[in-house]
Amino acid sequence: MSTTHSKRFAPIFNPTTLVILAGALVLSAAMGIRQTFGLFIGPFSFDRGLPVTQIAFAIALHNLVWGFAQPFAGAAADRYGSTPVVAFGATTFAAGLAFAAVAPGGAMLIIGMGLLVGIGVSCTTFGVVLPAVGRIATPEKRSMAMGLVSAGGSVGQVLMVPLAQGVRLSWGIAASLFLLAFLMLLVAPLGMVLDRRARTGMPAPETAAEPLRKVLGLALRHRGYRLLTLGFFTCGFQLAFIATHLPEYLTLCHMPVGLGATALALIGLFNMAGSWACGWLGGRYRQHHVLGWLYLIRSATIGTFFVLPKTSTSVIVFAAVMGLTWLGTVPLTSGLVAKVFGTRHLGSLFGVCFLSHQMGSFLGAWLGGLAFDLTGSYSLLWEATVAAGLFAAMLHFPIDDATVNAPALRAEPAGA
Incomplete structure (x- = not known):
């Protein structure tokens, strides 16, 4: 009886589950907090007299720093855990x-929200968390496990956006940002759980692996990797523009106060289902085909929202569909x-690919503010996000996803 009982409940506490939970919590904090930044554009502008372009540049810069720091953060996690x-x-x-929180002007805001946040988020998001999950999961379950972590990470967006908005309205910008900083510190120890595989006696990655420089050279010569990297630029461009400027755009459209925060929270809520579904689809269909269709759906959604009259209902529907593809x-x-390419250098290879994503994020956030200051409208950027999505879809469908025949690159775990 006791044996049956233990077998029934043991899977709840297996290493894969613990790593997924820890990864989801780290992602929830990091991604949830950075999704609140769009809520501070108006307050920083009105309360501290900063131009929208400068605030948008600070937010955009953290995306760019994140992108450049990600390969180094991924490589450090590959090597040191x-x-x-x-x-x-x-x-x-x-x-x-x-x-x-205490920035009196643009320079300190750029150092804090741009440089330091960018470095921090590179160490606490996808390029560090997903490789840890990818190494502990079996190949046939890897896509689903990564989807579950990404879905769990969306909890932070659902919770952080209304929390940050409520605290800001009640106690101001500084109190809201200090609270978010405290919450970020709480996840600092969870990296120990992500390294759980080494402590549970699971197979370690192959030590006689190809040097990183050779692996990167192989990847950069791979046509599919180049197309994937270029297409990932579009994802960053679209998401950063919407996350940064949607609240202000809705204000310009005379939408109810607080609808922007509601929309961002809904995006996070529906992203839970969307990330899980994409992970599930990636385990059953060719992943680059799923990516191609995802970009097509996203562009169609953005274009439809832009041309239709703005109502509370249309905003909610837009946020829900975008969340499913977020x-x-x-x-x-x-x-x-x-x-x-296998998992041995996954942190480094994904980090290089993610650099393209973050270059797109920088341009999406910054150009949105620049276009608004120059024209008083976001129309050019809405149109650009539609065109970029269609271009990305065309890049993904022809990708060759055949496994590279280089055994030293591959370090699949025996089981999880």
């Missing part, structure tokens, strides 16, 4: 939020990299 990387990233992220690209993209 997630524990020191996540701890360093969470602390740096919190310091950046504290800098922004971060589903991440488990699909990282899963495709793992399928082609």
Whole structure:
């Protein structure tokens, strides 16, 4: 009887489940907090007299710094484990939020929300968390596991956006940002759980692996990897523009106060289902085909929302559909990299690919503010996000996803 009982409940506490839960919590904090930044554009502008372009540049810069730092954060996690990387990233992220909270002008805001947050988020998000999950999951379950982590990470967006908005309205910008900094510090120890595989006696990655420089050279010569990297630029461009400027855009459209925060929270809520669904689809269909259709659906949704009259209903529907396609690209993209090149250097290879994503994020956030200051409208950027999505879809369908025949690159775990 006791044996049956233990077998029934043992899977709840297996290493894969613990790593998924820890990864979801780290992602929830990091991704949820950065999704609140769009809520501070108006307050920073009105309360501290900063131009929208400058605020948008600070937010955009953290995306760019994130992108350039991600390959190094991924490589550090590949070599030293997630524990020191996540701890360093969470602390740096919190310091950046504290800098922004007390920033009297644009320079300090750019250092805090731009530079420090960018470094911190590179150590606490996809390029560090998903490789840890990818290594502990079996190949046939990897896409689903990554989808579950991405879906769980969306809890932070659902909770953080209304929390940040409520605290800001009651106690001001500084109190809201200090609270977010404290919450970020709470996840610093979770890197130890992401490294659980090494402590549970699971197979370690193959030590006699190809050097990183050779692996990167192989990847950059791979046509599919180049197309995937270029297409990932569009994902960052679309998401950063919407997350940063949707609240202000809805204000310009005379929508109810607080609808922007509601829309961002709904995106996070529906992203739970979307990320899980994309992980499930990636385990059953060719991942680059799922990515192609995802970009087509996203562009159609953005274009339809832009041309239709703005109502509370249309905003809610838009947020729901965007949420379903929001971060589903991440488990699909990282899963495709793992399928082609294996998991031994997944943090580094995904980090390089993610740099393209973050260059798109920088341009999406910054150009949105620049276009608004120059024209008084966001129309050009809405049109650009539609065109970019169609272009990305065309890039993904012809990708060759055959596994590269290089045994030293591959380090699949025996089981999970």
